[in-house]
Amino acid sequence: MARQIITHFTSIALLAVAGTACAQQAPPPDATLNSRLTGDLTPTHDPVIIREGDSYHVFSTGHGKRLIETRSSKDLIHWTAGDPVFTALPAWATNAIPGGEGMWAPDISYVDGRHRLYYSVSTFGSNRSAIGLATSATLDPKAPGYGWRDEGLVVMSTRTSDYNAIDPNFVIDREGRHWLTLGSFWTGIKLFELDRKTGKPLHPDKPYSIARRPAPVGGPAPIEAPFIIDHGGYYWLMASYDYCCKGVNSTYYTVIGRSKAITGPYLGKDGSSMMNGGGTIFLRADLQEQQRWRGPGHAGWLHDRDGKDYVVYHAYDKQQNGAPTLRIAPVRWGADGWPVAEY
Template identity: 85%
Template sequence: MVPCNLAILAGAALLAFAGTAGAQQAAQQPDTTLNDRLTGDLVPTHDPVIAREGDTYHVFSTGHGKRLIETRTSKDLVNWTAGDPIFTALPDWAKQAIPGSDGMWAPDISHVNGRYRLYYSVSTFGSNRSAIGLTTSPTLDPKAKNYGWRDEGLVVMSTKDDDFNAIDPNFIIDRDGRHWLSLGSFWTGIKLFALDPKTGKPKDPKAKPFSIARRPAPAGGPAPVEAPFIIDHGGYYWLMVSYDYCCKGVNSSYYTVIGRSKAITGPYLGKDGSPLMEGGGTIFLRADLQEQQRFRGPGHAGWLHDVDPRGGDAKDYVVYHAYDKQANGAPTLRIAPVRWGADGWPIAEY
């Protein structure tokens, strides 16, 4: 029989060994992220936005083929199921406004005055003859009796005579109750339009929009900036934009930066004070590290401030697409929780 004091020492040594082994094992097996657990219909997802209605999450994204505006749903943010597209053909106004276009891109979803507003883009690749349209529905649930999308027509249009490109819309209501739509891709960057709260369309169609982000072009080529999304948090407005090139599969160089401003009209600055109007900002989403190299070109980010109707703390998530090197560069749904650091800046846990 082992003396009592020796038994205690032996037990303590055994616990210490187990603790050390456990720590080493934990270090070798890092915690999985939400992205690691995503499953179901994740492909193709391009330019996603996300909303929650009741106990269901909804993702809307760029259309493919005759599926004009893709839809997906989930009860837990992990398991995703594709649904019917919002449109299967362009509205007549869009066919006339943008000849040669047969797709809908980059939707944005919000709930305003008892209806869901879905803004969408119609264009042809590489052109700034583009338009943003609006469709609305009282619910996102296709099984609900009152479900149904009503197209509200043209919101903003750009032509070769304009210095901006009317795609990639994002809607926000500021703290004073004013309604805004940010948009833009390439050309002179990201613009912000004041909207009529009743119609969801420009308050003054002749008014010049605010410029809130731009990348001055270097000699010999453009400096891409697109896909704006504005968040209201902690007394600041936060502007996310994507830099460089999407749509090249695993060769995409897309990444997402963020800046903040006390005023919704700017100026938006990165953590180091660099202005987004001069191609600055703080990197928020970037490609996997070189030793991983699976998901490339993360960008066109959307945001969800998730308030559970059953109670509990609200959580923030960023939704985006990235190109999966293990699936021939397929554009893939990605979602990451966001925590706010001690310095007040957001950190995506992806």
């Protein structure tokens, strides 16, 4: 996630919900998926998506007593908000991160019979941060076995660390090894190999560095929100550049690079290295003549059962006072082998 969700988004979201409740003309049949989304779309920040049975589930950053927001849909179009995953931080998190502000930037996957939900706890502008893990047998609150069990601390960074332990993403490589990528600002994106049984790092002091943006003297290095996809013999790394959390003034955008090895190097279409702030732009703000959807970023991915791919992300809606809003776009793979988001 992002470094912090500005607290006024809660009131902004209420305005956005009121706005979306107004009657609108139905979109044309050839409209984009994004233009057809309806229901509980705000506030959505740092979304990830997964399918269980005939339902799609989106998890996103939460605050107050709604720690990890949840939404579900049967068709990827109509979305309904559900109960939060937690209503209070676990004791280990409040002890590790005093003043921790919500649960940020979750990641969801299904591993060995249980869903794994990684999440971040931090405070604004600090790399005293931690990633935790919760698991549940099912995502359906009405199903037997439903219930989130907190599995405790996974990775922690401190003020002496050169990285920030937020924005986790879990991935399994083609050899069956488990990995967690993470990072926000500081020296960029890191990759930890995990113990398959516990979902926690095998070598917590020896992460790989896979992407960074060299910072100007005395300035920040705005890169965060990694997500790794396995497709076509390559691993693809998405990351968000520049700044989120500023409503319509957000400058977030998403880049992508690819590598034959999960540990990198990740290169853009032009050969530019993501270890040097390179990569290929994948999601960007609307063209200046429209200017509605600002700061598209913190992207997640769904490879659906029918073989179709989707990217899920948030953007700030200029028509709704900058509310952070759920966005989903189909992805097609071009003749050159690179992904194109149809948003």
